[in-house]
Amino acid sequence: MDLKLDHHSEDNLTIVDVEGEIDVYTAPRLRELLIDLVNKGNFHLLVNMEKVDFLDSTGLGVLVGGLKRVRAHDGSLELVCTQERILKIFRITGLTKVFGIYSSVDEAKEMHGRDK
Amino acid sequence: MATVELTFSALPAHVRTARLVATAIARRTGVAEEILDEVRLAVGEACSRAVEAHRLHCPDEPVRIELRDDEGRFEVTVTDVAPSDDVTPRVLAANGNPMPEMAGLGLAVIAGLADDVEVLPGPKGMCIRMSWPASSNGAAATA
Numbered sequence: 001m002d003l004k005l006d007h008h009s010e011d012n013l014t015i016v017d018v019e020g021e022i023d024v025y026t027a028p029r030l031r032e033l034l035i036d037l038v039n040k041g042n043f044h045l046l047v048n049m050e051k052v053d054f055l056d057s058t059g060l061g062v063l064v065g066g067l068k069r070v071r072a073h074d075g076s077l078e079l080v081c082t083q084e085r086i087l088k089i090f091r092i093t094g095l096t097k098v099f100g101i102y103s104s105v106d107e108a109k110e111m112h113g114r115d116k
Numbered sequence: 117m118a119t120v121e122l123t124f125s126a127l128p129a130h131v132r133t134a135r136l137v138a139t140a141i142a143r144r145t146g147v148a149e150e151i152l153d154e155v156r157l158a159v160g161e162a163c164s165r166a167v168e169a170h171r172l173h174c175p176d177e178p179v180r181i182e183l184r185d186d187e188g189r190f191e192v193t194v195t196d197v198a199p200s201d202d203v204t205p206r207v208l209a210a211n212g213n214p215m216p217e218m219a220g221l222g223l224a225v226i227a228g229l230a231d232d233v234e235v236l237p238g239p240k241g242m243c244i245r246m247s248w249p250a251s252s253n254g255a256a257a258t259a
Contacts, residue, residue: 023128023160023164024160024164025128025129025131025132054135054157056160056161056164056222056225057161057164057221057225058222085153089157089225092228092229093225
């Protein structure tokens with residue numbers, strides 16, 4: 001499956017819905033979207049990965065790069081993911097300590113609201 | 117020993133094809149279903165590294181992947197011919213620039229996933245050989 005990207009804003013939070021495979025071929029599209037969102041002043045991003053079938057280190061690099069960009073503006077980039085096969089790659093690389101990872105968009109929104 | 121060999125142009129789009137082929141053959145070889153995701157990811161990482169190295173050094177040369185059923189092991193060897201000492205993949209930042217602090221992440225992922233991994237100098241570039249247990253008669257695929 002190719003990569004589908006969508007996004008919408010709720011209050012101060014921009015939710016990025018990702019569907020399909022994030023790899024060396026498709027990751028540049030996600031990178032461009034994250035850059036575009038940050039350039040337009042969206043500094044609190046929530047990437048919903050519930051429909052992601054595949055993620056490799058190229059995709060991880062894009063997410064870490066996005067995180068660095070939003071942090072430069074005191075922003076945040078957090079993830080929604082419950083799929084074990086996707087979570088495994090975050091655990092192997094130690095990135096579970098870098099990203100806030102939530103089990104649902106609602107849970108992430110609730111935590112984001114508390115932090116405001 | 118049954119072997120499938122695949123060569124593909126050093127294009128990111130073909131990495132997905134290599135992943136799909138590797139997963140299909142792993143299943144046929146008898147690799148357990150719960151390990152197939154690991155095979156898919158590790159092969160993808162190795163092929164991504166090779167494609168990036170070729171795009172940098174020799175974009176016209178194909179990447180080669182061998183998939184073997186080796187007496188109860190499913191073995192994959194990804195070989196590049198890029199004349200580089202750098203075996204680490206280039207992980208790109210959001211601005212498209214390489215991220216040195218992320219270098220080696222792909223190999224770290226492979227090491228975390230494959231049951232057995234070797235990174236060896238090839239005839240011109242690098243070989244990444246990795247393997248997983250498989251039933252000797254492919255029984256896991258039909259169990």
